[in-house]
Amino acid sequence: xxxxxxxxxxxxxxxxxxxxxxxxxxxxxxxxxxxxxxxxxxxxxxxxxxx
Numbered sequence: 001x002x003x004x005x006x007x008x009x010x011x012x013x014x015x016x017x018x019x020x021x022x023x024x025x026x027x028x029x030x031x032x033x034x035x036x037x038x039x040x041x042x043x044x045x046x047x048x049x050x051x
Contacts (some may be wrong), residue, residue: 008018 005018
């Protein structure tokens with residue numbers, strides 16, 4: 001990550017653009033983790049079947 005930030009600064013990318021990109025990347029990552037958690041907990045959260 002530090003490498004890419006260094007390259008962005010060297011290419012004169014604004015701080016605002018860097019912050020926007022980082023916030024989008026974090027949101028996407030959080031959504032992926034949330035989806036994985038929901039899938040893992042799917043069976044635990046469903047009510048038990050009536051037998």
